[in-house]
Amino acid sequence: DAGVIQSPRHEVTEMGQEVTLRCKPISGHNSLFWYRQTMMRGLELLIYFNNNVPIDDSGMPEDRFSAKMPNASFSTLKIQPSEPRDSAVYFCASRQVTGTGDYTGELFFGEGSRLTVL
């Protein structure tokens, strides 16, 4: 399997522009997570989906952030409008939650999307 695939790997944009980050989870995984990593705040969970349904978006910093998962193989994280403080590495991760509700399985991370907002 190719693993979790994120695009773009690097994005430089100007303040006020819309940014869309994309993620393709591992085939067969039914849970998907978006994390943000910065030096100041470490690794923060933004939102996660189970079976394409958003479960907990309490980590989404503001209304400027939105995430969708239209199907089991694709998710987007959108920032509109972007601000310099949004500069970070954004990680997507996925895992399979079994029918018995085992939530202890390994989380597989993508390589991350490094966003710089000027």
Place this chain on the structure above:
Amino acid sequence: AQSVAQPEDQVNVAEGNPLTVKCTYSVSGNPYLFWYVQYPNRGLQFLLKYITGDNLVKGSYGFEAEFNKSQTSFHLKKPSALVSDSALYFCAVRPLSGGYNKLIFGAGTRLAVHP
């Protein structure tokens, strides 16, 4: 609040020496605890987990971790460090309430192994 703390920003070890990366947790009840590693410009990779049973858990790349309930700790250890172990290490906990399917990560500890 349910959380993990990694008290050291950085740990320096000479190659061949044993290493310990510390983690303490704050979770009521029986915690589910994890260690992940991040190499430069890469995503996090799973190392090991404690769910129940033996307090000493063995994981990838020769790492192990010891769950200590009385000290609320889950320290990561390796008997003999390699230069290639240099990376950022994260301890994580799965909440027992308010979201069974998410992991809360610590701030991370940078391990530097010197030749």
